[in-house]
Amino acid sequence: MQARWARWMAVALLSGALAACSPIIRNYGYVPLDRDLEQIVVGVDTRATVGEVIGSPQASGVIRGDAWYYVASTQKTVGYRAPEVVDRQVVAISFAPDGTVRNIERFGLEEGRVVTLNRRVTDDNVKGVSFIRQLMGNLGNFRADDVID
Numbered sequence: 001m002q003a004r005w006a007r008w009m010a011v012a013l014l015s016g017a018l019a020a021c022s023p024i025i026r027n028y029g030y031v032p033l034d035r036d037l038e039q040i041v042v043g044v045d046t047r048a049t050v051g052e053v054i055g056s057p058q059a060s061g062v063i064r065g066d067a068w069y070y071v072a073s074t075q076k077t078v079g080y081r082a083p084e085v086v087d088r089q090v091v092a093i094s095f096a097p098d099g100t101v102r103n104i105e106r107f108g109l110e111e112g113r114v115v116t117l118n119r120r121v122t123d124d125n126v127k128g129v130s131f132i133r134q135l136m137g138n139l140g141n142f143r144a145d146d147v148i149d
Contacts, residue, residue, distance in 0.1 A: 021079050029072035030055075031089045037104055046099045067094040085109070 032054040039053050050056075050068070057068050074087040088109040096102045 024077045025086075026075045026077070026083070027072065028075070029070070030057075031070045031072035031091050031106075034106075037091070037106075040093070040101055040104060042101050042104060043096075045101045047095060050093060050101060067092055069093075 036054050040050055045053075047056075047068075054070075057070050070091040070093075072089050073085055075083040076086045077083045090107045092103070092105045092107065093101060094103040094105075
């Protein structure tokens, strides 16, 4: 009887240890799919039509006067370790002064560096790249108690 109880206890402890070591994947934010971005015509569409096609950035993105940024991040947590960012993407849609779409760019995080994955640009001067580098580098590096008293 005691051997049976010991076996059940060993199985329960082993199951608990295995469950504690399985990774927990969490996704934050929203980035439009490429097929949705293909519906946007550079130089023709405006903020209003972009908002209708893919929506405007909310808590998951940033709205600046000349651009909208959609941000998505994936974190993996294993056991007691701190969460690790395994993927981060930013879609930047910049607007010309007349309100039409100027650029559509997708940035990713490869080996800790910001990499341009896709770019549809009407001119060579790409603005806001340093802002994107800051956003990609700092996302996930803050705690709630840094913001809330």
